[in-house]
Amino acid sequence: xxxxxxxxxxxxxxxxxxxxxxxxxxxxxxxxxxxxxxxxxxxxxxxxxxxxxxxxxxxxxxxxxxxxxxxxxxxxxxxxxxxxxxxxxxxxxxxxxxxxxxxxxxxxxxxxxxxxxxxxxxxxxxxxxxxxxxxxxxxxxxxxxxxxxxxxxxxxxxxxxxxxxxxxxxxxxxxxxxxxxxxxxxxxxxxxxxxxxxxxxxxxxxxxxxxxxxxxxxxxxxxxxxxxxxxxxxxxxxxxxxxxxxxxxxxxxxxxxxxxxxxxxxxxxxxxxxxxxxxxxxxxxxxxxxxxxxxxxxxxxxxxxxxxxxxxxxxxxxxxxxxxxxxxxxxxxxxxxxxxxxxxxxxxxxxxxxxxxxxxxxxxxxxxxxxxxxxxxxxxxxxxxxxxxxxxxxxxxxxxxxxxxxxxxxxxxxxxxxxxxxxxxxxxxxxxxxxxxxxxxxxxxxxxxxxxxxxxxxxxxxxxxxxxxxxxxxxxxxxxxxxxxxxxxxxxxxxxxxxxxxxxxxxxxxxxxxxxxxxxxxxxxxxxxxxxxxxxxxxxxxxxxxxxxxxxxxxxxxxx
DNA sequence: GCCGTTTTCGGCCCGACTGTTTTCAGTCG
Numbered sequence: 137x138x139x140x141x142x143x144x145x146x147x148x149x150x151x152x153x154x155x156x157x158x159x160x161x162x163x164x165x166x167x168x169x170x171x172x173x174x175x176x177x178x179x180x181x182x183x184x185x186x187x188x189x190x191x192x193x194x195x196x197x198x199x200x201x202x203x204x205x206x207x208x209x210x211x212x213x214x215x216x217x218x219x220x221x222x223x224x225x226x227x228x229x230x231x232x233x234x235x236x237x238x239x240x241x242x243x244x245x246x247x248x249x250x251x252x253x254x255x256x257x258x259x260x261x262x263x264x265x266x267x268x269x270x271x272x273x274x275x276x277x278x279x280x281x282x283x284x285x286x287x288x289x290x291x292x293x294x295x296x297x298x299x300x301x302x303x304x305x306x307x308x309x310x311x312x313x314x315x316x317x318x319x320x321x322x323x324x325x326x327x328x329x330x331x332x333x334x335x336x337x338x339x340x341x342x343x344x345x346x347x348x349x350x351x352x353x354x355x356x357x358x359x360x361x362x363x364x365x366x367x368x369x370x371x372x373x374x375x376x377x378x379x380x381x382x383x384x385x386x387x388x389x390x391x392x393x394x395x396x397x398x399x400x401x402x403x404x405x406x407x408x409x410x411x412x413x414x415x416x417x418x419x420x421x422x423x424x425x426x427x428x429x430x431x432x433x434x435x436x437x438x439x440x441x442x443x444x445x446x447x448x449x450x451x452x453x454x455x456x457x458x459x460x461x462x463x464x465x466x467x468x469x470x471x472x473x474x475x476x477x478x479x480x481x482x483x484x485x486x487x488x489x490x491x492x493x494x495x496x497x498x499x500x501x502x503x504x505x506x507x508x509x510x511x512x513x514x515x516x517x518x519x520x521x522x523x524x525x526x527x528x529x530x531x532x533x534x535x536x537x538x539x540x541x542x543x544x545x546x547x548x549x550x551x552x553x554x555x556x557x558x559x560x561x562x563x564x565x566x567x568x569x570x571x572x573x574x575x576x577x578x579x580x581x582x583x584x585x586x587x588x589x590x591x592x593x594x595x596x597x598x599x600x601x602x603x604x605x606x607x608x609x610x611x612x613x614x615x616x617x618x619x620x621x622x623x624x625x626x627x628x629x630x631x632x633x634x635x636x637x638x639x640x641x642x643x644x645x646x647x648x649x650x651x652x653x654x655x656x657x658x659x660x661x662x663x664x665x666x667x668x669x670x671x672x673x674x675x676x677x678x679x680x681x682x683x684x685x686x687x688x689x690x691x692x693x694x695x696x
Numbered sequence: 697g698c699c700g701t702t703t704t705c706g707g708c709c710c711g712a713c714t715g716t717t718t719t720c721a722g723t724c725g
Binding site: 241283482 | 697698699707708709710711712713714715716717721722723724725
């Protein structure tokens with residue numbers, strides 16, 4: 137645990153405190169004590185200065201840190217951990233903590249499972265479910281047992297694919313090894329996929345000179361003349377080497393997808409060439425044509441250059457041959473953000489922070505969409521007045537909106553007279569995820585029939601790697617969206633990315649408009665718009681399909 | 697455990713939903 141010579145970072149300290157909170161929960165301690173550790177951990181993680189150097193008196197001046205936790209932070213800074221944590225850890229099996237990540241299993245539930253049934257691991261829990269031992273516990277029943285069973289299934293299905301920010305993190309640690317501009321991230325990363333399995337890198341550098349550097353960044357798992365595979369922080373990274381003059385085909389082949397490359401290979405073959413990473417080989421005389429850019433390859437084959445996001449073999453090759461590819465939306469077409477939270481609900485940013493972020497991004501507007509469940513109608517009226525005042529200080533115009541709950545009985549979180557005063561209304565499902573398809577779908581359809589609802593937020597509710605989509609029938613939703621003129625959201629949070637590309641593509645075909653929104657809870661998250669636009673491009677969207685490419689006046693007219 | 701006092705103990709963010717103990721506790725966002 138102790139790392140001599142390295143000062144504990146705020147993250148290190150926050151992790152210890154958050155871990156303490158989890159252990160206290162399992163041990164059945166007072167929930168407010170547990171919440172105090174969680175709060176302290178969040179607070180430390182958010183601070184911009186390192187706390188390891190502060191003395192205890194200075195530490196207690198931080199809100200949420202009292203004498204006790206100050207002493208523990210001091211101890212963590214000195215030794216890497218703290219005695220009380222170690223002591224508590226010794227009384228609990230190590231495998232227990234991860235069970236808290238099972239949906240439906242919170243600290244109280246886990247405490248009872250451990251104390252009454254001696255459950256220590258995922259396997260133990262699964263056995264207890266199978267043996268119907270959970271429903272027999274006081275305070276538990278058959279439904280709770282089934283909920284845990286469902287939770288275990290979801291937990292086991294968690295994918296090990298990286299989210300885009302995770303991939304960016306891995307890329308950053310590898311990129312430090314390359315010279316500027318001498319490498320490109322290819323593969324599904326470059327195609328803009330919402331999750332990434334393996335990071336493919338094409339490097340136009342000398343392989344042998346780089347090999348040593350690469351082995352210092354991670355464990356080398358495979359090595360050949362053309363490539364080196366590494367494991368970096370548990371992620372698979374594949375580096376392929378090429379020369380500047382052959383980058384075109386090397387990048388094309390490394391970007392994929394399989395289906396796309398197979399189809400493109402057929403096109404090349406029909407013209408008398410064999411496509412490979414080194415170039416196009418003339419099948420009649422074996423002569424190799426090399427290309428330094430992808431554009432040259434496409435042009436040589438007599439087709440328009442296909443953007444990486446379209447390379448999925450969904451008909452793009454035929455269109456490229458007819459020079460009829462869609463003119464895809466670009467990040468620079470975006471004039472505003474349609475989904476943002478503030479401290480009025482669960483966001484960490486003020487209205488001013490949002491407007492500043494909008495100014496910095498050159499936006500014409502950002503819609504403030506705090507949760508209806510957290511803002512009473514009277515407070516919403518106050519917020520609207522505050523928005524007016526904020527707008528006097530900024531170029532970017534804040535619009536009054538709401539993310540109104542579609543409640544489990546299908547009604548909305550605000551009455552119509554409240555919704556009528558808002559510029560833009562997003563309606564979202566935040567509860568009743570386990571409802572069956574028809575009930576859930578009808579909730580969404582009913583919400584769309586409300587004349588004030590402009591957008592359906594995160595239409596499937598999935599959380600990447602953590603929660604599957606709820607059972608909504610998207611085809612019915614799309615048809616009804618087209619009929620009612622309701623837009624469907626492309627939620628650009630890298631943890632949601634909802635709608636997924638294929639549904640965006642369907643929605644566009646149905647004539648449904650799409651609304652790209654970051655769901656930003658803090659100002660740094662407005663930059664996530666790039667993920668949403670990648671997804672829109674993968675769904676073949678042009679600027680016309682995306683309502684936040686509209687000017688402010690056109691948007692207000694659309695929403696009215 | 698922290699905080700703010702009506703300064704040494706009582707309240708802690710909160711609403712929706714779910715399941716169960718059918719009135720409240722646990723989970724979630």
